Amino acid sequence: MSRPFPRRDLVGDSTAVAPRLLNALVSVSDTDGSVRVGRIVEVEAYRGERDPASHAYRGRTARNATMFGPPGLLYVYRSYGIHWCANVVAGVDGVAEAVLIRAVEPVAGLDRMRGDRPGIVREVDLANGPGKLCAALGVTGDDDGTDLCSPDSRIRLLRDGVAPPERPTRTTRVGITRGVEHRWRYLVPDHPCVSRGRPSGGGS
DNA sequence: CTTTGGATCGTCT
DNA sequence: GACGATCCAAAGG
Numbered sequence: 082m083s084r085p086f087p088r089r090d091l092v093g094d095s096t097a098v099a100p101r102l103l104n105a106l107v108s109v110s111d112t113d114g115s116v117r118v119g120r121i122v123e124v125e126a127y128r129g130e131r132d133p134a135s136h137a138y139r140g141r142t143a144r145n146a147t148m149f150g151p152p153g154l155l156y157v158y159r160s161y162g163i164h165w166c167a168n169v170v171a172g173v174d175g176v177a178e179a180v181l182i183r184a185v186e187p188v189a190g191l192d193r194m195r196g197d198r199p200g201i202v203r204e205v206d207l208a209n210g211p212g213k214l215c216a217a218l219g220v221t222g223d224d225d226g227t228d229l230c231s232p233d234s235r236i237r238l239l240r241d242g243v244a245p246p247e248r249p250t251r252t253t254r255v256g257i258t259r260g261v262e263h264r265w266r267y268l269v270p271d272h273p274c275v276s277r278g279r280p281s282g283g284g285s
Numbered sequence: 286c287t288t289t290g291g292a293t294c295g296t297c298t
Numbered sequence: 299g300a301c302g303a304t305c306c307a308a309a310g311g
Contacts, residue, residue: 125303134303136296144296161304162294168303181303212304256303278304 086238088230091152091171095126095178098152098171100249100267102180106188106239107229109218117193117218119185119208120243122272125254126265127168129177134260137177148177153230153238157215157222164212167220169229169238183255183266184209186274187217194218210276246270253282 083106090101108118127135129148136145136158147156148170156168156179172178185208187194194207194217201207208214215221220236229238250268253261255278262282268275 127303136303139297142296158303159293159295161292161302163292164304166303183303210304254303258302 083239083241085230085232086240088153091169091230092173093171093178095128095171095180096265098169098178099124099126099180099265101245102169102182102238103245103249103267103269104243105245106241107182107185107218108237108239109190109220110235110237111193111219115190115193117190118188119214119218120188121182121184122186122269123182123184123275124267125181125183126171126267127179127181128265129172129179132260132263134254134257135177135179137179141177145177147226148179149175150226152178153228155220155224155227155229155236157220157225159222160212165215165221166211167215167224181211182214183211183278184274184276185214185218186272205273209274210278253280255279255281257281 102124105121110116129137137148151174152171154170160166168179168181187207198217208217227234227236250270251264252266254266
């Protein structure tokens with residue numbers, strides 16, 4: 082039993098939206114009728130033009146244009162020339178706020194995920210990283226700009242009976258060199274499917 | 286277990 | 299021309 086993720090819950094600062102996305106579902110439908118579903122267990126908030134680690138820090142460009150769109154869009158970018166990474170756009174239309182999805186727990190369509198993640202043995206390693214989850218779910222740059230809150234989209238954000246954790250684990254973000262001090266990474270506590278990435282900043 | 290280096294290319298300087 | 303919001307395999311302790 083699942084319902085569309087309410088768009089109103091994506092309005093506002095990415096730091097407020099990010100923990101709300103924990104335990105939400107991402108579903109991806111393919112043309113052959115198959116569906117892959119993952120449960121979000123790790124996210125990071127990026128605060129647009131006020132955040133030196135954000136792609137939008139130096140303003141709007143062709144690449145980051147989707148980040149400036151309305152909340153509920155999917156922002157997909159290429160990482161290191163090799164991988165795809167996916168964000169949920171937050172904020173309000175015209176303001177660049179985004180939440181990077183860093184890990185999902187495989188829920189459905191596992192065979193299909195394994196097909197796109199050849200050689201992966203353990204189920205928990207299928208989508209425990211931002212590049213890995215895009216590969217496992219079949220998300221690419223073609224999906225940039227998808228409205229995650231529309232029932233007609235191939236990629237959708239859903240909420241089922243599992244609420245976000247009341248006390249999410251918080252750390253500094255992973256893989257960045259600026260804005261390292263902010264604890265804007267949120268995780269489902271003690272979940273086996275979180276990424277292996279190490280926080281960039283000091284801890285406390 | 287941890288550390289290191291290579292792959293690979295669009296984007297912005 | 300440099301540099302990533304990464305991943306993986308290989309080598310070292």
